[in-house]
Structure formats: C-alpha cells, structure tokens
Amino acid sequence: MRLFPQSLRWRLSAVIAVVSAVVAVALSLLVRTEFSRVQLADARRVQDERIQLVVRDYGLTGRAALGSELDSDRVPGPLRDAVRGGRRATYLERGRDGAWIWAAAETSGHVLSLRTSYRDRDAALAQLDNVLIIGSSGVLALGSVLGVVLGGRLSRRLRRAAVAARRVAEGDARTSVGDTIGARPRDETTELAQAVDAMAAALRERLVAEQRVTADIAHELRTPVTGLVTAAELLPPSRPAELVRDRVRVLRSLVEDILEVARLDTAAERAELVELSLADFVRRRVPPVVPSAEVLVLAAAQARTDPRRLERVLVNLLLNAERHGAPPVTVEVDGLTLRVRDHGPGFAEDLLRDGPSRFRTASSDRGGGHGLGLTIALAQAKVLGATLELANAEDGGALATLSLPAEPAD
Template identity: 75%
Template sequence: MKVFPTTLRWRLSAVIAVVSALVAIALSVLVRTEFVSMQVDDARRLQDERIQLVLRDYVRTGQAVLGSTLDSPDVPAELLQAVRGGQRATYLERTPNGSVIWAAAEIDGKVLSLRSSYQDRDAALADLDEVLLISSAAVVGAGTLLGVVLGARMSRRLRLAAVAARHVADGDQDVRVHDAIGDRPQDETSDLARAVDAMADALQERLVAERRVTADIAHELRTPVTGLVTAAELLPPGRPSEMVRDRVRVLRGLVEDILEVARLDTATERAELTELVLGDFVRRRVTAILPEAEVRVAAQDPVRTDPRRLERVLVNLLLNARKHGKPPVTVEVDGAVLRVRDHGPGFSAELLRDGPSRFRTGSSDRGGGHGLGLTIAVAQARVLGGELRFANAGEDDGGGAIATLELPRS
C-alpha cells in the first residue's frame, strides 16, 4: 500500500495548492463566462444593426443586400418562431462545421435573414482558454511553491522544538526549546516553545527538590542505620537475632542504594576508564556472583570502561534475574554487547514502555523489591557512555526477560 507524506510541511503545501487551484478555476470560469457573454452580446448587436440596414434598403429598393436572403430554408426554426408577427431577432447557431450568427426580421409576410460567420470569435475564445490555462497553472505552481516554503519553515521550527524537547526529557538541563527555534517570527510556535520551557523549568525545580530531600533523608538515616548494624552484631545468637540482623542488612542496603541514586541524579559522576576484555571480565564476575548462570562468549572485543561501575551494572542485572526471574539464567557477551536473560515471566509492560522507575517493581509476577536495582543499572550504564535496554523473549523462544547492555568500543 502506498504511503502518502503526512508531515505538516506537505499538508500545508497540499492545502495551499488545492486552494490555489480552486481559486484559479473559479476565476477562469468567471472570466470565460463573462468573455463569452460579451462576445455574444457584441455579435448580436452588430448583426442586429446589419439587419436594420438590410431592412431599410429592402423597403426602399425591394432588394436583399449585404448577403441577406428572403425565406431562406436554412433559417433555424427557433429564429423563425421569434420573428413571427413582424419582430426582429438574432440567433447563435452552433454547428459541427462552426458557429454562425443569424439575424432575421419579418416584413410583408416574408422573412428577411442575414447570416455571418462566428469563427473569429471562437478563435478568440480558444486563445483566451489557452491564456487562462497557462495562468491557472502558474497560480497553482506559485501557490504550491509558497506552501512548500512556508511549510518548510514552520516544519523546521517544529522539528527543532521537538529535538530540543527530547534533549530536555533526557535530562539535558542546558537546552531550551525557545533558544533552539529562535526569536523570529513571533508566532504560535514561539508561544508553544516558551510554554514548554516554563513547564520544563517547573518540573526541573520539582525534581531537584525531590532529589535533595531524598539525599538528605538517606544521609540522615545512614548514621542511625550504622548504629543499628553495630547493635545487631552484639545481640546473642538465636533465631530472633538473625531475623533482626537480616532486616538491618536490608535496611542498610536500601539506604546505600538511595544514596547512590542521589549521587547519580546529580549527573556529576564520572567514569574512571580502563581497557579490559569484556568476555573474561564477565566470566570471572558471574562465577563469583551467580555460579549457576551460564556464560556464553560469542566474540571477544576490548572495551574501554570503568570496571567498578560495570560490575555494579552486572551485579544488579544478575540479582534481578535471580530474584524476579526463573532459571536458567544466561549471560552472553558479543563484542561490546552484554545480555542477561532469565526464563521467568518477563518485564512488565510499564517497564518496557517507560523504563525502570525507583520504588516501582512493575509486575507482581516478578516478586517484590524497591525498584532501585534496575534504576541504578540504567544510570551507571549512562555514566559509562553505554545504553541499557530491556525486552521480553517471545513465547516460542521460551519467554523470559532480556537486559542488553551496549558499551562503547575502544
């Protein structure tokens, strides 16, 4: 099926072209109609003057002059009907051989008629049709060109605004839509840009305030949690003590995760890059973190990355697969691409659509949690200059969740 362009540029151009064509057609029809009417009126007037001269000469001399005839059998029936009773009339006859203008008058029971060619006026009408056709084509072409120019200008400003808005959505705090599209012309696009910038500023202020509160709370909790850890270690052995120590460890891990998220939110984290072979690195780390996972190395390529941050991403992905998925868990390395897959229920539709969100675990089928592991993994991958993507395997392929980390090559 053929797909027609639906961008604003081509829509505006099409509308202007259609309007130009309609205006050109309407004006051409109006001009042609008026021209035909003037031609007919002028031909009838001239023919009527001629028949009057013929009548005067006929009354005076009894002879039909100027090519006129008496009781001609070629006179149209409509004209004969019109001159009955001593009347005078004109008639335009269209024939396959050309148009003819008639004039006739009844005198002494006879019909005196005069016939003249209309070919010269038809030729003038044909010349006018050609001029109108060329003029209409020129008007439509000029209108279409104007539509393309105006549409291209407006479309370009909107595209620039969309690109700038995407940068703002990606967290670039220095980009503003109004600066991207410029100050001229001052139209609805400029108003929209200012409104988007105002909304971005308001959202940015709210996010900064929320991040500051989160970081402050985490810092305030760190000291009492450290005290809780120390106190829990002093408890006497027993099942209640183990439960307390376990919960305190969970709380301490949560506080540390929140502090890490707060640091990553500031966008000031920088990777300490070093070159390593990704396959060997992943094989060693997976063996220590999740021994039952299967490691497959399709291709070995050196990558320049931060081993500490890469290990953090890998640990979070493996723990997420073990906690929320089902075995077997496979880790595949293909050059600078790392994939972690489980065979559980897969990621939720919300996570696939919006990405990981802190304190939201998505589908209940994948268990509970605080929703910080994948959030930290995505942020750390961004610091590394890579991209972390999430997908679900098809049912025919066994199902499960797939996390793909693509690192920049050396």
C-alpha cells in the same frame, strides 16, 4: 497502504495546491463565461443594427442590401418563428460548417435575413481559453511552490522543536526549545515552544526538589543506620539477634542504594576509564554473586570502561535475575555486549514499556523488592556511555542486554 502523505509539509502543500487549483478554475470559468456573454451580446447588437439598415433600405429601394437575403430557406426555424408579426430577432447557429450569427426581420409579409460568420469571435474565445489554461497552470505551480516553501518552513521549525523537546526529556538542561527554533516569526510554533520550555522548567524544579529531599533523607538516615549496624553486631548470638542483623543489613543496603540514586540523579558522575578484558572481568565477578550462573564467552574483546560502575551494573542484573527470576541464570559475553538471562516469568509489560522505576518492582510474579536495582543499573550504564535494554526471551525468561560503546564518552 497510505493514500495521503503524513508529513505536515506535504499536507499543507497539497491543501494550498488544491485551493489554488479550485480558485484558478473558478476564476477561469467566470472570466470565460463573462467574455463569451459580452462577445455574443456585441455580435447580436451589431447584427441587429445591420438588419435595421437592410430593412430601411428595402423599404426605399425594394432590394435586399448588405448581403442580405429575402425569404431565404436557410433561415433557422427558431429565428423564423421569432420574427413573425413584424418583429426583429438575432440567433446564433452552430453547425457542421461553423458558427453563424443571424439577424432577421419581417416586413411587408417577407423575411429579410442576414448571416455573418462567428468564426473570428470563436477564435478569440479559443485564444482566451489558452491564456486561461496557461494562467491557471501558473497559479497552480506558484501555489504549489508557495505551499512547499511555507510547509517546509513550518515543518522544519516543528522538527527542530521535537528534537529539542526530546533532548530536554533526556535530561539536557542546557537545551531550550524556544532558542532552538528561534523567536521569529512569532507564531503558534513559538508559543508552543515557550509553553514546552515553561513546563520543562517547572518539572525540572520539582525534580530537583524531590532529589534534594531524597538525598537529605538518605543522609539523615545513614548515621542512625550505621549505629544500628554496630549495635546489632554487639548482640549476643541468638535467633532474634540474627533476624535483627538481617533486617539492619537490608535497611543499610536500601539507604546506600538511595544515596547512589541521588548521586546519579545529579548527572555529575563521571566514569574512570581503564582498559580491561571483558571476558576475564565477567568470569571473575559472576561466581561470587551467583555461583550457579553459567558464563558463556562467544567473542572476547578489550573494553575501555569503569570497572567499578560496570561491576555495579553486572551485580544488579545478576541479583535481579536470581531474586526475581528462576534458574538457570546465564551470562553471555559477545564482544562488547553482555547478556544476562534467567528463566523466570520475565519482565512485566509496563516495565518494558515505561522502563525501570524506583520503588516499583518489575511484577508481583518476580517477587518483592524496592525497584532500585534496575534503576541504578540503567543510570550507571548511562554514565558509562552504554545502553541497557530489557526484554523477554522468546522461549521465556527475562533478558537484559548491556552494550558498551566502542569509543567511550569523555
């Protein structure tokens, strides 16, 4: 169970609220302590002035004036001890009958004492407490609101930056993180967005350069490979000639795959959509590729898609299952969803985690290859607006699921 909110917005709001509460409480305690001290000092001063008048009047008349008492037994013990030796003193007494401010002085062996209620000053302190509580609550509420506003603004900018960064990662060259979040205010978020845009631009330039080199190499190889194919066909029948023809065919297939990947990398490919029965399409295309594969139609549906690209995806998945998996190979048609499954060792964990990568095979257990088949299938599926998911079946084997869109992208 999470004890603290994970959102930056609420974390920032909580920090500002806690800081506001600590500051408000500290200031309130400081104000209350100082007010209480000043109030008590003032009461002592007034009471001391009054006892001086009482002592002066007692010396002239011999009577205790201003409500004072002579040798009263109610004088607190600490005060009585403090005035011994002819001194004056004040004392704050709190008891069941309330708070009292005392003043006493010793004269001619007698103790003159004066007592005044401290209730009014306590009431003023209570009023101050109420004001401080209300003020502290207001500060806490204002701090919380300010935290929510500031945190929400920062969180929204970061979320927009994250969404834009994901679009850039998906290949959207028109998206700019800086433009998405705006240039104001110019803070750390803006600097982060500019850094991400600069990194994306550098990576994009490098990727374009690599794609151009790959395409140029494939184009340059196409002509000599075509010549090799023609020359191989002219060789007289023999075992060496058969091996040469086989290797030339593999080389030609590799060059064609590289050219196809180069075309798909440009993101300029567009699907030519037609209406077709997906079940009939699969029944016709599977046997020529993998005759032993079993086709299961769970639910038939009409699909609007590009037959050539769909066939390319299906053939690559079938060839991958046949070459790198183990029989039986099954193809399921479930509405607009195709599932191609084998019963081999399954896909490697790094392929499932990172996705297909060109010139890297799924795993050593699944045989050799150039790693282009799944890469092309994934790219062609993207052109179709479909999703291709790779997984391992619970009871073993590789499982590829192609989901065609109900409404194809234009």
